[in-house]
Amino acid sequence: MDIPSVKLNNGYVIPMVGLGTSGLLGRPSVTAVAGALRSGYRMIDTASRYSNERSVGMGLRQSGVPRDDVVVQTKLGGGDQGFDEAINAAQDSARRLAVDHIDIYLIHWPCPSLGRTVESWKALLTLADEGFIRTAGVSNFTQRQLQSLYDETGRWPALNQIQCSPALARTELREFMTENGIHAQAWHPTGRKEGMLGEPAVIRLARKYGKSPTQIALRWAVQQGISVVPKSSHAGRQIENADLFDFAFEPDDLTALAELDRGEKAARDSEVEEEF
Numbered sequence: 001m002d003i004p005s006v007k008l009n010n011g012y013v014i015p016m017v018g019l020g021t022s023g024l025l026g027r028p029s030v031t032a033v034a035g036a037l038r039s040g041y042r043m044i045d046t047a048s049r050y051s052n053e054r055s056v057g058m059g060l061r062q063s064g065v066p067r068d069d070v071v072v073q074t075k076l077g078g079g080d081q082g083f084d085e086a087i088n089a090a091q092d093s094a095r096r097l098a099v100d101h102i103d104i105y106l107i108h109w110p111c112p113s114l115g116r117t118v119e120s121w122k123a124l125l126t127l128a129d130e131g132f133i134r135t136a137g138v139s140n141f142t143q144r145q146l147q148s149l150y151d152e153t154g155r156w157p158a159l160n161q162i163q164c165s166p167a168l169a170r171t172e173l174r175e176f177m178t179e180n181g182i183h184a185q186a187w188h189p190t191g192r193k194e195g196m197l198g199e200p201a202v203i204r205l206a207r208k209y210g211k212s213p214t215q216i217a218l219r220w221a222v223q224q225g226i227s228v229v230p231k232s233s234h235a236g237r238q239i240e241n242a243d244l245f246d247f248a249f250e251p252d253d254l255t256a257l258a259e260l261d262r263g264e265k266a267a268r269d270s271e272v273e274e275e276f
């Protein structure tokens, strides 16, 4: 399995497909992570909130893949926002993962009611400057929330992990991110909760290219430079989810998929929704 990569605004290079781990706990988490790495994945997405950093770390070690070949991405929980709190939380995550540095550390949700987003961002920048994390980024940030980080610190995140699939194309937000060198990474990239995989256009394209509906959704992202972190506990589906690079959509195909976009209002709203 050969997964192409993308360079972030700080020069750090990440694969276009990583393994999501939300909902994977204990032994199944160890097995899924070790299996994915053995089959060729080189990026794992976790979060303190997923309560699986220990098992993800175990999977990393059991895979036999050298630590430095793997991008380990985890996230700062809302309850740990604040400058000192974020520094401590990053160290706690690294301890649970049993790694001596974190490759990508994201603020998981902005949580505006806490009023600590900028302090948290300053902590991540400090950790990045010290080399404890390789890349500082965010997740679920709107254009306004990204702008406020830049206004306060003069530094954009390298990456914003957002809810994104053909059903939630996030076009305006992604345009703003592209203008400012912020890489888009898609969570829930299969769009199955939005019922997208049963859409006639997706099924037609799956037949046309001899791929699964899931692969159609994931290809839509990677063809536009959006990296993806699909979660699967199943070895065969993990391989399927990274097998996206031997076909390409024609302009008409992309037009058909664009019609599936439900618009920004259908996405979770980080000005209102908070997780901590």
Ligand SMILES: NC(=O)c1ccc[n+]([C@@H]2O[C@H](COP(=O)([O-])OP(=O)(O)OC[C@H]3O[C@@H](n4cnc5c(N)ncnc54)[C@H](OP(=O)(O)O)[C@@H]3O)[C@@H](O)[C@H]2O)c1
Residues within 6 Å of the ligand: 019, 020, 021, 022, 023, 045, 046, 108, 139, 140, 161, 186, 187, 188, 189, 190, 191, 192, 212, 214, 215, 229, 230, 231, 232, 233, 234, 237, 238, 240, 241
């Ligand atoms: N930043 C955030 O706020 C945030 C929020 C949500 C998720 N995430 C991250 O993004 C990752 C992905 O999001 P997600 O887990 O919500 O959704 P997803 O990856 O789009 O979908 C996962 C679901 O699809 C199934 N699946 C995956 N590949 C399949 C395939 N090829 N064929 C059939 N079924 C397939 C999985 O079941 P099986 O395991 O049985 O294959 C699982 O039930 C998460 O795991 C997490 O790491 C981040």
